[in-house]
Amino acid sequence: MTPEPEELAVSVGPDAVLRALADPHRRQILRLVQHAELPAGKIAARFDLTQQAVSQHLAVLKRAGLLAERREGTRRLYSLRSESLEPLRTLLDEFWPDALLRLKLSVEQAHPRTERRPP
C-alpha cells in the first residue's frame, strides 16, 4: 500500500532539513561531499566516531534529501543534493526583512535559475 516512488520523493519539508543541519557532524559531512562524491568509509575516516555512527548520520542526511547515494560495487558514494536546501531558502526568505527580500526577488526575476511553477 505504500505507493511511494521511493527514490523520487524529493521534498521532505523544512523540519527534516533543519534538524539534519542542526548537527555539526552532519554539516561537516555535507562540506566533505559538497564538491566530490565520497564513499561512506572515507567520510567516516574523517571523524572521531565509529563507522556505524557516521553511517547513521548519512542516513539522516539522506532521509532529509540532502544526500544522493550511488552504489558502486560494495561501496556507496555520497554527494550533496543542494536542491534540498530549497526549503531552507524559502524559510529564510519568509523571515528576512522585507527590504532585502524584495531586492532578492527582483534579482531572481531578472535571472530565473529554474523552472517557474505555473499557477
Add this chain to the structure above:
Amino acid sequence: MTPEPEELAVSVGPDAVLRALADPHRRQILRLVQHAELPAGKIAARFDLTQQAVSQHLAVLKRAGLLAERREGTRRLYSLRSESLEPLRTLLDEFWPDALLRLKLSVEQAHPRTERRPP
C-alpha cells in the same frame, strides 16, 4: 565570574538557530511576531498548547537570539530579531551551488545592506 554582557551576546552560532527553527510551533511563533511585537499571552492563545509550553518555546527562541524581549509592566513583548538569521544565511551560502552564490554576492556588493565589519 560570568563576564557576559548578558543582553549584548548577539551571535549564538548556527546550532541553536537551526534547532530552534526545526520546530513548527516555533516557526509559527516567529511568523506571529515578525511584523508586530506581541505579548506572551497573545502568542500562547494562538496555540493548542499550555501557556507554559509556549513560554518554553519562547525561551528557546530567545536563547537562539531569534527573539527580542521587552518588558512592559507585567507583560513581556516579543518580536523577531532577524539579524540572528545571519548564521542560517551563511550556511545556505556555503552550500548553495556556486553559480547562484556568485550572483547573490554580486548583488549584495552592489547594494550593501548593513555596516561592514572593519578588519
Add this chain to the structure above:
DNA sequence: TACTTGTACAAGTTACTTCTTGTACAATAG
C-alpha cells in the same frame, strides 16, 4: 569455496526535547 572489505542493520544506553501539572512571583487594581 572460504576470506576479506565496505557498509548497513539491530539493540541497548544515555542524554536531550517537548510536553504536562503545579507553583512562584512581580505588577496592578480594589
Add this chain to the structure above:
DNA sequence: CTATTGTACAAGAAGTAACTTGTACAAGTA
C-alpha cells in the same frame, strides 16, 4: 493589604536523538 492578572520557573513523563558494540550481508579476491 489582598486579590487578580500575566508570566516564568520546577519537576516529572514520554518520546526522540546520538552514540556504542555486535552482527549481517553483498562484492570482490585467493
